[in-house]
Amino acid sequence: MGTKRIVIVGGGAGGLALASKLGRKLGLKSKADILLIDRSPIHIWKPKLHEVAVGAIDQSIEGLLYRDHGLKNGYRYQRGSLEALDPDAKTIQLSALYNERQELLMGPRTIEYDYLVLALGGVSNSFNTPGAESHCIFLDNLQNAEQFHRQLLDGLMLLDETQSRLSIGIVGAGATGVELAAELHHVVESVREFGYQNISKQHLDIHLIEAAPKILPQLPDRVSGRAQAVLDKIGIHLHLGVQVKEVTKEGFTTQDGNLIRADIRVWAAGVKGPNVFSDLSKLPITPRNQVEVDACMRVKGHTDIYALGDCAQLILADGKPVPPRAQAASQMAETLYHNILNRLAGQAEAPFEYRDYGSLVSLSRFSAVGNLMGNLRRGDFFIEGHVARFMYLSLYHRHLSSLFGWFSALVYRLAQKLLRWQRPKLKLH
Numbered sequence: 285m286g287t288k289r290i291v292i293v294g295g296g297a298g299g300l301a302l303a304s305k306l307g308r309k310l311g312l313k314s315k316a317d318i319l320l321i322d323r324s325p326i327h328i329w330k331p332k333l334h335e336v337a338v339g340a341i342d343q344s345i346e347g348l349l350y351r352d353h354g355l356k357n358g359y360r361y362q363r364g365s366l367e368a369l370d371p372d373a374k375t376i377q378l379s380a381l382y383n384e385r386q387e388l389l390m391g392p393r394t395i396e397y398d399y400l401v402l403a404l405g406g407v408s409n410s411f412n413t414p415g416a417e418s419h420c421i422f423l424d425n426l427q428n429a430e431q432f433h434r435q436l437l438d439g440l441m442l443l444d445e446t447q448s449r450l451s452i453g454i455v456g457a458g459a460t461g462v463e464l465a466a467e468l469h470h471v472v473e474s475v476r477e478f479g480y481q482n483i484s485k486q487h488l489d490i491h492l493i494e495a496a497p498k499i500l501p502q503l504p505d506r507v508s509g510r511a512q513a514v515l516d517k518i519g520i521h522l523h524l525g526v527q528v529k530e531v532t533k534e535g536f537t538t539q540d541g542n543l544i545r546a547d548i549r550v551w552a553a554g555v556k557g558p559n560v561f562s563d564l565s566k567l568p569i570t571p572r573n574q575v576e577v578d579a580c581m582r583v584k585g586h587t588d589i590y591a592l593g594d595c596a597q598l599i600l601a602d603g604k605p606v607p608p609r610a611q612a613a614s615q616m617a618e619t620l621y622h623n624i625l626n627r628l629a630g631q632a633e634a635p636f637e638y639r640d641y642g643s644l645v646s647l648s649r650f651s652a653v654g655n656l657m658g659n660l661r662r663g664d665f666f667i668e669g670h671v672a673r674f675m676y677l678s679l680y681h682r683h684l685s686s687l688f689g690w691f692s693a694l695v696y697r698l699a700q701k702l703l704r705w706q707r708p709k710l711k712l713h
């Protein structure tokens with residue numbers, strides 16, 4: 285039996301952690317061929333995308349190059365976008381690659397696998413709201429974050445020149461919307477230090493629109509109540525229990541006929557599986573475009589294909605699906621890592637057990653809030669301020685540890701901090 289080819293599509297919170305661990309364990313010793321495919325050459329941990337969008341972090345410093353990382357961690361990297369899958373032939377097809385001028389770089393490619401892992405993440409769900417796709421930015425990937433960043437810089441430049449007002453509307457007050465609103469407020473508060481002398485926070489209107497009656501609807505009342513108090517204090521306009529009926533270039537028309545004006549419009553509501561899944565007719569795809577997997581993360585009916593993270597629907601023993609969160613993707617990667625090693629050794633695979641450690645929301649420099657769960661005490665308990673900030677950052681550190689190992693992750697963080705200390709705190713170009 286030759287070397288097994290393990291192909292992982294999607295190098296995000298789950299896929300990259302899995303590729304790194306398998307690469308170090310098997311790839312570096314040539315015990316298996318680990319191939320990671322991602323449509324982007326750079327990895328940014330998705331929970332940091334809103335920080336890229338506002339310029340609080342610079343992807344050229346925080347971004348990780350798959351090719352370089354793969355070389356050191358025992359996996360191969362290929363840039364490409366999944367467009368088709370043939371489970372009978374055990375092949376996937378990657379779409380043709382074009383450069384910025386839409387010139388063909390590479391035609392479609394076919395890749396063979398022995399085991400395939402789908403880790404493509406999810407995208408925001410516009411629920412077919414008219415105008416949402418054409419008039420909103422979706423914070424789903426690095427390109428989206430950069431697009432938002434460019435619009436924000438144009439808006440700030442205009443504000444500085446004309447002292448008019450800039451209005452930003454965000455649909456969805458889940459973690460993404462709330463964190464983005466707080467971060468935006470902080471950025472506008474700080475830009476005077478960077479030469480935008482005529483801008484003050486009074487020039488900015490941030491609207492956060494949520495269909496549920498509270499912000500952070502998935503989180504306990506105490507966490508959302510405290511986060512709401514912080515947003516109220518810094519002057520974010522909250523529109524709760526409000527449904528968006530249509531989006532135009534003027535702003536958001538609500539179900540009751542009001543127009544919430546917004547120069548920059550962001551859609552950060554709902555999560556569904558990647559659009560390409562609707563073309564994978566041989567796989568069991570749910571109405572929310574996720575692929576159904578069994579307890580061991582095998583795609584139902586296909587023992588050689590696995591899926592993890594936001595693109596997978598795994599129903600737990602209590603009947604609830606695993607939530608689309610970074611901690612879930614990372615735990616799934618850990619279980620799948622052991623299962624793949626077991627499978628290669630001819631041993632049984634273990635079912636995935638989700639451990640909810642709680643949720644943390646960063647409110648930029650203003651605060652951080654969350655609830656922790658687990659062994660520390662029965663049930664969950666509320667945390668805030670420095671403790672919550674520390675726990676929030678430790679989530680990122682855990683992700684880095686799976687990519688580099690614990691010690692190298694620490695060195696990497698320190699190096700990043702030093703680089704950031706030397707450079708401007710905001711990326712305004």
Ligand SMILES: Cc1cc2nc3c(=O)[nH]c(=O)nc-3n(C[C@H](O)[C@H](O)[C@H](O)COP(=O)(O)OP(=O)(O)OC[C@H]3O[C@@H](n4cnc5c(N)ncnc54)[C@H](O)[C@@H]3O)c2cc1C
Nearest residue numbers: 294296297298323330331365366405593594608609610613
């Ligand atoms: C702004 C923001 C803030 C968030 N904050 C938090 C938080 O604080 N805590 C938390 O737990 N969760 C948070 N989340 C959710 C969390 O980021 C996701 O649940 C998590 O990243 C899912 O991991 P994943 O591995 O499934 O997919 P992702 O991390 O999304 O990675 C998917 C990868 O697949 C690649 N890909 C996609 N389509 C293709 C294709 N066709 N071909 C090839 N490659 C493809 C993408 O480029 C990407 O690298 C946040 C999300 C956002 C957007």
